[in-house]
Amino acid sequence: MNYKNRREFLSLCLKGGVSMAALTSMQLKAMTGMAAPAASTGDFKALVCIFLKGGNDSFNMLIPQQGDPLSAYLNSRQNLAVSDAISIDPTTAVAGGVGLHPALAPIAPLFTNQNLAVVSGVGSLLVPITLEQYKQKSAAIPNNLFSHNDQQATWMQGREKESLNYGWGGRILELLNQHDTFGSNISLSGNNLWQTGPNSVPFAMNKSGITRVSAYNSTSQRTQAFRQQLEQMFSEASHPLAKSYSDKLASSVGNTEQLNQALAGANEFTDVFSDTELSSQLQAVAKTLSVQSQFGVGRQVFFVGMGGFDTHDDQNVNHPALLQQLSQAMAEFDGAMTTLGLSNQVTTFTMSDFGRTLSSNGDGTDHGWAGNQLVMGGAVNGGEIYGSVIEQALDSAYDVGGGRMIPQVANEQYFASLASWFGLSDSEILELFPSLSNFNQTHLSMFS
Template sequence: MDQLSRRDLLKRALTGGLGLAALSSLQLTAMSKALAAQSAPVSGYKALVCVFLFGGNDSANMLVPLAGDSLTAYVQARQSLAVSGALPISPRIAVADGIGFHPALAPLQPLFSAQHLALISGVGTLQQPTSKLEVQQGKALLPKNLYSHNDQQATWMRGQEPLSLERGWGAQMLELLQTNAEFSSCISLSGTNLWQRGQLLQPFGMSAKGVSGLTAHNGAGNRATLMKNLQAALMAPQTQPLANLYAQSNSAAQARSLIVADALTQAPTLQTVFAPDNHLAQQLQMVARLISVQATLGVGRQVFFVGMGGFDTHDDQNTVHPALLSQLSAALASFAAATTELGVANQVTTFTMSDFGRTLSSNGDGTDHGWAGNQLVLGGAVQGGDIYGQLLQQRLGSDLDVGGGRMIPTTANVQLFASLASWFGLSDSQRRQIFPALSAFDASVMPLFR
């Protein structure tokens, strides 16, 4: 340590120039501090947490009409899938016939009442404002492969239609705000994803249980010695370029894992309870722990990715969907409580994305792939207690129904993304760089934040 500056130590460890076996716990602490010293300055701290609902959430059924013609049309459209016992909510802008949450969203009702939760209604992928007549006449510029899971997941994560460059808007925000964005600013708890893939930045992956480490060389004996020697050989500098790149990648991965694991030892014990049998809740609990040590990791901006699957409810929707919404709402409520406990509620915004909405009409046991839907945005800085955009009317044959209850979005998802990016710190020109389709819409930023 006397012969290496913190900057040199970090640089050499992350490029494979220094054997990780030589690093002591004090040196790892120095590496974490070096990250803080080298991060590009940003004003304050903010984190965006993306909760991806894989499969296409029937998000229209999260908001249920309470009375009148709206309820009649809803029941006619939903048939056996119509939800009863909706929990009344009172948006700041009143809704004709009233509106309520799906009963499984009960944990979110207090957050909405406290104005820390907002809903974006009628939102989906759009390249330009689109009418039913344009769709029927084949004149509409529709998103490519509109009802395809993989394509629509990618479009939500890119923030635009498919390009040759596979980059997501989460990573691009970081790269625009921090020219030398650190790996710990971009963390996934749900595997590799396009949303966090940038030009240079890639997501640092870990599990809800923490950072995976090499355990085969722990302990003593010939096997442990052999594994230690093998690891050292794999990470040692090589003369052959591809072999050296492999060594650097291995060394960097291990260095990063050790830095995060070391930082997590300093995380406070949370009093907020996260259900142990709720995988999304466990992911969000780890996100809360990581946020609590952001100063140690030296990052002013972070994007986190968590996810849950099972939302492709073609079958058995009346059983499956309420259970999924129950897990989702409980996990989000616990995470909101944890950010309050940590004193960072105003600095953390959580939002949902999903492949697409689903059909209003039933296929007999569930719903099929649709288009527009509803998304959630919550956090201390959110101007909540309201429904943004045009409330998705659950009425078959309406001016937005292109067939079978597939509803045309009235709000483009890029308008939601731009609003989140604005809160995160991006300028108008930066937002338009990431979301070029914004130029086709009247309003690029919604008043989602205080």
């Protein structure tokens, strides 16, 4: 049986599920060399990024309990104010007390057990800035605030947008020389800027974790002939473009086969995870982590995504449902990591475009600035709120208009804390996050 050309082969591969991310990864192993030696698990670490797409109203995740802070909250949030918050007792007391949104009930025990922390008042910043400086434009202000695309890029790059767009997740792997194996950089939510570096792109998995090349996986005579022609095509390519094309296809097929073989013996966690989109993605991450030693890597980064957070409308219905799905999935993942004995080696954290306005638009909120983020894992100094719990008061010294609050913690400080735990040196961290030099504190004390 003859395959007429490479176009037919590509069509067959794509019908079988080989992702375009796999096809374009320059650094993936060739099919004939896909087996990798097992890495020591002693120093293994993984970062799992949960990106909340659309701009999470994260101020409503932390709710004041009494006194002036509660009064300010009720006045600013109006019809969006949340009652019945779950009281928490952070290590550093918060004036007026503080509680979690009731939809976050599944992760409340993790905070109490010090497996979860909150980073509060965090957002895009180039320098510390006051309200007067913002109004007078006398200090550097991040470009394109309140824009979804631009602020998503800023959070994923870890700095202001540049001509060459690389993300800090991909770059930390390169700085640690952990990027040359496809298993170190895996996305469950497609291609993304966070995992892209000069020499790396993520390997895209589907949430089931299994991808099959239907034209390649069979014992039939036709398939065996196809495999032989495939290997011949890979070996005979001589033109530089043809060779590059063939190498990428060989890598994609080989990596997919290696992943499938590894996951065939993975823990399925069928009784742990629910059937929401985020839970399914984190289940696939947990399955992959259960066989991480087979990839021969000391570091892994994972990316999962959850949409729907652009809550201009129906916020009182939609936002609690989103937070419940988020907290349920995080609690399930924490349980899976405990089962695997990887709790201290896997840190999960959230990012989002931006926070949202304190003021209600009548049915929801609009694009804001500062917000809160969650960090989870056994290595985290949990049970604490890091940063600054900004009083949710309109027209305060932090409000640039409409309840858009000035961050008191730069997102680069947040990222630097995670990168430091992951193993980067101070000089490497400053290379990744250059605005840190403008702040007195470069790290939050989230890790021992």
